[in-house]
Amino acid sequence: xxxxxxxxxxxxxTRHDLxxxxxxxxxxxxxxxxxxxxxxPRVLGEDFAxxxxxxxxxxxxxxxxxxxAVDHDPGVLDEAAARARAAGVPEDRIVLRSGDVRGExxxxxxxxxxxxxxxxxxxxxxxxxxxxxxxxxxxxxxxPGGVFACDLYGGESAFMIGSAERPEPGPDGGSIxxxxxxxEADPLTGRVVNALHFEALDAEGSSxxxxxxxxxxxxxxxSVPELRDAMxxxxxxxxxxxxxxxxxxxxxxxxxxxxxxxxxxxxxxxxVLLVARV
Numbered sequence: 001x002x003x004x005x006x007x008x009x010x011x012x013x014t015r016h017d018l019x020x021x022x023x024x025x026x027x028x029x030x031x032x033x034x035x036x037x038x039x040x041p042r043v044l045g046e047d048f049a050x051x052x053x054x055x056x057x058x059x060x061x062x063x064x065x066x067x068x069a070v071d072h073d074p075g076v077l078d079e080a081a082a083r084a085r086a087a088g089v090p091e092d093r094i095v096l097r098s099g100d101v102r103g104e105x106x107x108x109x110x111x112x113x114x115x116x117x118x119x120x121x122x123x124x125x126x127x128x129x130x131x132x133x134x135x136x137x138x139x140x141x142x143x144p145g146g147v148f149a150c151d152l153y154g155g156e157s158a159f160m161i162g163s164a165e166r167p168e169p170g171p172d173g174g175s176i177x178x179x180x181x182x183x184e185a186d187p188l189t190g191r192v193v194n195a196l197h198f199e200a201l202d203a204e205g206s207s208x209x210x211x212x213x214x215x216x217x218x219x220x221x222x223s224v225p226e227l228r229d230a231m232x233x234x235x236x237x238x239x240x241x242x243x244x245x246x247x248x249x250x251x252x253x254x255x256x257x258x259x260x261x262x263x264x265x266x267x268x269x270x271x272v273l274l275v276a277r278v
Contacts (some may be wrong), residue, residue: 007209011171011200015214016051016079018198022168022178023119026057032246033114034062035255036275037147041113042066044156045141048121052080052094059093066093066110074098102137111143117150123219126191127228131222137235148236148276151244154223155269159185159192171205185221192221210260227274236276244271 002184003010008015034041039089044058044067057066071077077096095109101117115138125131138148170176177199184193196215222230228239243265246255259275260266 008214010198010211011174011176011202011208013171013176014213015198018075018176018178018211018214019196020051020053022166022176022198023196024053026054027061028245029054029116029118030057031060031255032242032244032273033063033149033255035117035246035257036149036240036242036273037114037145039113039145041146042141043110043112043114043135045112045115047115047117047138048069048124049080049096050076050119051083052077052096053083053191054116054118055080055082055089056089059089059241060087063209066095068097068105068109068112070097070099070101070103071259072100073096075148077242099103101226102134105141112141113143113146113150115142115146115177117148120151120153122150122152122191122227123217123221126220128226129225131230132234133278135230135236137233137277144278146278148231148278149242150227151217151271151272151273152222152224155223155267155270157243157269158221159187167201170233174208175201175205177201190223191216192219192222194219219257224274227267231274231276234276236278238277240275240277242273242275244273 039168042064046055046069049069049071052069055069058067059065077098080096125134161182163179165177165179167175167177179197181195182192183195194217195213197212198214200212202208240259242257244261248255248256
């Protein structure tokens, strides 16, 4: 769970601004999820939603699209509502629900065609019993023909300690350096501790300040076969593994995808989507 002060700022940006700018890419995820569904999905369920960036992108990109964003933190959902208004998202097309992702849908919630747990948030569920309860609940929410998807990382570096950084464009011609740190990792329990840090640089590359431990996560790192077994036990009809980027995009930005069936298609260290079909 994030531990940093939600009011902390760096280069005029809150930690949620930094997260959306450096970590998420909802404009890529929306066409990917629609292609994986394979039909004409209109309703997204975004679990562990945070500021609901994916829900906003879905509603604005999908004709007649609607979204239900669920998060345990009502303060973050208040911010999600403000961001949705600022983006011009019609209020009647997005539902923001505070509570456990295994909670019952509200009476006016649309039925999702796709339920997505992104940004490795499936790792918030540490016990297999909790994982199964969540997957059964997600399956019960989905419309006929619907899909559940979550992302995870694995491979040879999955339990290695270390960090990686990536620069992203920042304000006033500068940049934001985003650092992902795996601080602790125990392959005997599957538990990892990960932290996200940000540094602002001006246009000349000089540091304007840092925000360390902007987000801190204590996750259970499930493996691909563990998750597929749990999905099948939860009653899903079939499961698939997909790359987190489409195989191709046509001139209309429609995505084309295919499941990964040959292990040689995976890198030594990989980041994939696990998909389960109703």
